[in-house]
Amino acid sequence: MLDFSFTEEQEYFRNMLREFAKEELLPNYTKWDREGTMPKHLWKKLGDLGVNGLRIPVEYGGSEADCVMTGIAAEEIGRGDFNLTYAVMLNSLIGEIINNHASEELKQEWLPQISSGEKIVGIALTEPAAGTDAAGIQTTAVYKNGVYVVNGEKSGISVATIGDAFIIFAKTNPELGNRGISAFICPAELPGVECKGYEDMGNIPIGRGSIYLNDVELPEKYLIGLENKGFSQVMNGFDLSRLLIGLQCVGAAFQSLDETIEHVKVRQSFGKPLAKYQAVSFPIVTHYTQLEMIKWQAYRGLWLRDQGLKHSKESASVKWLGPKCSQEAIHECLLLNGHYAYTKEMALEQRLRDVIGLEIGDGTAQANQMVIANDIIGKEFRSYERPAVTK
Template sequence: MLNFSFTDEQEYFRNMLQDFAKKELLPNYTKWDREEITPRHLWRKLGELGINGLRIPVEYGGSGADCVTTGIAAEEIGRGDFNLTYAVMLNALIGEIITNHANEELKQEWLPKISSGEKIVGIAITEPSAGTDAGGIQTTAVHKGNEYILNGEKSGISVATVGDAFIIFAKTNPELGNRGISAFIVPADLSGVECRGYEDMGNIPIGRGSIYLSDVAVPEENLIGLENKGFAQVMNGFDLSRLLIGLQCVGAAFQSLDETIDHVKARHSFGKPLATYQGVSFPIVTHYTQLELVKWQAYRGLWLRDQGLKHSKESASVKWLGPKYSVEAIHECLLLNGHYAYTKELPLEQRLRDVIGLEIGDGTAQANQMVIAKDIIGKEYRSY
């Protein structure tokens, strides 16, 4: 049986979040960008609503929700405040990694605080010389006594300036390439950790930046899962975060379309509402259609994940086209709103800047196309 409907519980959750996003997030969306603030009180508010812990089991303070429900949160929060969708996506990714791979002490220490929004945790893979080619990282972790000593530099990391801890990927066996990478929870206040922010084009409240690691002594209990298995552990998590990113971008783009539809009905040219001209309505229809296609591919991918079925290529397709179609839609909305939309009075210019970031973050178009090619053409035809 093919069934595209959400459960009553999921519909209730969507309605609750729609209301919350409209009343409590949307009015202040541009404020945090202008003031360059990470609204930690809203991370805590999302904690109260159970959003941070959607992919964290109930016994660790989470909501224990399925992936489809997590997708609803990404989409609806994306309508209100695109930057707060990081709380959905990052926490889902990190929540799953800690839940599935970390030891009991780490789970008890971090999961309840992530769920409540008390602590913000980032994930640090990218380095100055290794982004798409994540297996090429150079940060090292050397096992000495009951500690690992970390040295290296992470770049482009979300929440670098505000994170309380980071899941850091480092080479424990440099000869083994991506089979020699391990993951560690590294509190930001450990000696030898230094975080510096960037002057980014968008996603300002996310505090992206670099993390410098100089002889950081990390207790061996902070190793997540098995030594040298860090890469495999996180790759599976990306299949989730990429689907969520697609939905958070689509949410921001749908909100822009709704605002634009209101505008073109109210605004007149040559004696008629703009909406009566096909030069105005057809672009709106085009973007609406593209966004709907990505949205349903995203929910399909999340459903496949909930069923324990393969979904890497679906996830990659959503991560490739979700941000791309959303950027195109928001750009068009900005133009259809005329010159006021080019000012900071309207949220459209910020949405455009914010969403572009996720055309890069978590894997570029090409990185995702490589995933799809590997699946449908065959891994023996990989270029790497």
């Protein structure tokens, strides 16, 4: 039996978030970009609505929602404020890592604060010489006298300049390659932690930047899970975050299409509305159709994850095509709205800048195509060599 409908609870949640996004997020979406600030009061408001803790158990202040419900939040908040959707995507990934692998002490300390929006936590895996080849990280954590001494540099980290803490991945046994990576909670205020922001093209309120770790002493209790198991912990989580990113981008693109449809119905050219011309309506139809297909592939992937079934292929396809097709749709919308849309008076130019950033983050198009090829063709037939792990 196939059932593509949402439950009554999910429909209520969708309608509630769509109204919230329209009334409270969308009007100020461009404001935070211009000011270069993260609206932490809205991040906390999302906590009040149960969005920040969707993948966190009730006993730690979360909603304990399924993955499909989490996807609904990503899509709808993406319609209102693309950057605030990080409260869904980041917190879902981090919430799962901490809940599934951390000690009870760490769960009690961090999960309630993440759920409420009191604390913003980032995930620090990428380094200057280790992006797609995540196993090639150089950051080390050496155990000495009851603490792990961490040294290294993390780059391209979302919430680097606004985060209260980070999940840091470091090599505790470099000789083991990706089997020697461990994960730690690292509060941003610890001595030796220095965060510097970038002047990015988009996603400005997110505070992306580099984190420098110089002899940072992390108590043993900040180790998440077992030593040397950090790589496997985060890799599974990316299958979730990639699906959410796809819906985040699709939400922004659908909002752009909705706005553009209203524009072309009203704007006159040669005595009739723009919508009467196939050269205008057909591109809109093309983008709408592509986005619908990606959206339902994303929800299928989330459903598979809820059932405990394999979904890496679906996740990779959504992450590859979601940002790509979304930025193409937004670009088309910008053109159909004319020269005024090229100014910063409209949200279209910002959505375009913001979405392009996620064509890179959490796996490039090429990396995701490699995942799909491994699944449908087989690793033994792939026509490329896996990048060597740097030691």
